[in-house]
Amino acid sequence: MLQQERHNIILKEINLHGKVTTTGLCRLLKVSLDTIRRDLTELENQGSIVKVHGGAVSKTFHIPFQQPRVYAQEEKKRIAEKAVSLLKDDMVALLGGGTIMLELARLIPREFKGTLFTVSPLVALEAAENSRSQVILLGGRLSAESYICTGAAVISQLQQIRADFCFLGSNGTSLKGGITEDDWEVAQIKKTMMQAADKTVMMSISEKIEVVQKMKVCNLQAIDCLVTELNPGDKRLARYSKVIKKLL
Amino acid sequence: MLQQERHNIILKEINLHGKVTTTGLCRLLKVSLDTIRRDLTELENQGSIVKVHGGAVSKTFHIPFQQPRVYAQEEKKRIAEKAVSLLKDDMVALLGGGTIMLELARLIPREFKGTLFTVSPLVALEAAENSRSQVILLGGRLSAESYICTGAAVISQLQQIRADFCFLGSNGTSLKGGITEDDWEVAQIKKTMMQAADKTVMMSISEKIEVVQKMKVCNLQAIDCLVTELNPGDKRLARYSKVIKKLL
């Protein structure tokens, strides 16, 4: 077996599974551990893979140490950056809960002057810290699972509000299923929030695209803008661009 | 299973749920608790997550003031322990804000069954985490200084409540000046909370005894119970025992 041949097989394995183990390759290629180690060292020097104790992982699999933030969080941050650009002074905005919304609250410019309503205590605290805008927390029964206020009190307060924008995170976004959620209470709140605002901005990481959860929030037609970390021209979003007015 | 693999899985879990438990990961990954602990330590050193007792939380969910353990001076904890003993099942209680109240929220027994109203998002989150009781957050404009909800909305919601107990922290307690506060808005809220409850429990560390602030909340006669970290028979409290029905 040629050296080059082994290298190709190793690369194929890594691209397929994201990782390889030294002993696994040893069995697969019927050569000694040392040979495999030397192979891995060479491939690493070429810059194709990253060696770790026990084997090697693909470059995309490996998170460099300099990057202190977690990958999904980077994506969420990118989404929040795009969404926050929609904020204009004197705007009245409704904010949902979830981690993307927390990122958004964190990114609100200090000089932004507007009114922010939210059902999430965490988002409220973050927004109040980071901006001089008015932050109004819509109170109600606090759900320990979702960390947002739920129940009739929230619904009735929402019905008294007329907001310009409603920013929501999505747990499931699909062409057929629309926007879906795994918690019934949360779905109700989101529905009502959308009714209380002129326009709805839905934020979804691409992982959640074409994912369908148990509880329906709305059809895609009800969305005015879909924000993902992807480029709006990405092929994964092609079919969405026909249904939703604006992609970011 | 490669170490890197475990790390990736842990990060994914944290991003998905916001938190992980050591034992949960132990079951999921089929390795010993020690290995999980070491993994979490490494990920924390990388800056990806924040370790807490029992597991780890996502950096996004981790808000600096959510870990008031640093402020949790022994005295405040002692006060909270005494106060929490006043809670009985099926009780409706109003909770104020502040660090003592956070300690109280943390000490609420898991089996306590009652209804808790609060104007503080932090207290609400803590209480919802630590007990199976119903937690209702009274929403309103969030004050960035005091981290509690203020304004007319809170006042009007409070006027619709009839609670058994009202638990408040005090920033100033004196024989002549009564209970005082440095923030006008907060003083208004506290006044209204007291009116909405049958009995008021005031919690004050001895540092704040004989301290007078600018804004008056009430006279000492309006207090049903004063809780301090001192022994009720302490001579510093002697003159208070004549005015207040109960000392703890």
Place this chain on the structure above:
DNA sequence: ATAAAAATTGCAAGAAACAGCAAAAAAGAA
């Protein structure tokens, strides 16, 4: 206050990595 759960520390067994060396294989030259 007491009991239970979790964290920390030190340690030892096992697995993997490393370095040097020698045998085997491959390549090139006479």
Place this chain on the structure above:
DNA sequence: TTCTTTTTTGCTGTTTCTTGCAATTTTTAT
């Protein structure tokens, strides 16, 4: 072909890394 040179491979002993265990301390729950 045969000999020499170079490269590759496998082996050995040593070192490093990882993991799980036990004892102890700290934190949390009751």
